[in-house]
Amino acid sequence: MRKRIDQTNILTDKKTQPWLSFFNFSQYMNRYLNIAVPILLFLFLMTMLPYLPGMEFDVRTGFQAWAIYIHQNGLRNAYGATDYMPVYQYILWLFGKIMGTDQGIADHISMLRCFTLLFDFAGIWYVYKWIDKKVAFFALLVVSMLNVGYVYDSIIWGQVDGILSALVFMSIYYGYKQNNLLSTIFLVIAFNFKIQSIVIVPMWGLLFLSNIKREQKLATLFVPVLATIAVQVMLLVPFTRGNFGLHQIYAIATDSFGKFHSVSIKASNMWHLLVKGYLIYADDTKPWLLGLSYKTAGLLLF
Secondary structure (H helix, E strand, O other): OHHHHHHHHHHOOOOHHHHHHHHHHHHHHHHHHHEEEHHHHHHHHHHHHHHHOOHHHHHHHHHHHHHHHHHHHOOOHHHOOOOHHHHHHHHHHHHHHOOOOHHHHHHHHHHHHHHHHHHHHHHHHHHHOOOOOOOOOHHHHHHHOHHHHHHHHHHHOOHHHHHHHHHHHHHHHHHHHHOOHHHHHHHHHHHHHHHHHHHHHHHHHHHHHHHHHHHOOOOHHHHOOOHHHHHHHHHHHHHHHOOOOHHHHHHHHHHHHHOEEEEOOOOOHHHHHOOOOOOHHHHHEEEOOOEEEEEHHHHOOO
């Protein structure tokens, strides 16, 4: 018995087992790298942003003009210029506060993408959590940032869909982890960022109902409902004090589905394989197949 105990002590003694010390060292290194690499990578990408002008119409005509307008007229009056949902108005307002002046906003508009980049990083962090941290976060992050398909929209084009993707993913993550409260909150925020998040509602709903059935507690239903109302009210309150009111937000939400009637607007997708011509000028309300319009067929395929 004594001999067996001594053997166990040897296996757990770092002084006699250098490989075990190295293993622990590697764990500590991963922890430091999971902090250091994201910070250094973020700072590096920040230095690159001024040399990536982005899509002129979106970045300058859209985001820059909106940020300056909000800086001049206040968050409450944002809907005198913008046609985005409320959450991004908060980001534009904060960006204007950081820049300080209209000229500062114009000179550093490329840095607006830092907000989207933070959500790109956050999305990878939740992937890291979902896979139970089996792969180091810094490794996942580096591989993702080297993937042009992942960073193109946020860094090169200058669009903000990375924020929506991260919010939707967080909502599904918490639903999967049986946390209806946080899942609902992130879905509400996602909807108030872009209404396209509605497409995830069926999957979210299945997780939500499954969690209610599993927990069998009324709180699993009613607490998220109350949180939805509270978050929605908080997001809308500033705009109720402005000159345009909530009806402008409602109009943006309801009219956006029919705002553009093009089959495809500067997006390389399946329609370019099926339809000839310059698709930005192809009317999506015209019939395509079996009496279905391009728009209806696209929605069904989606």
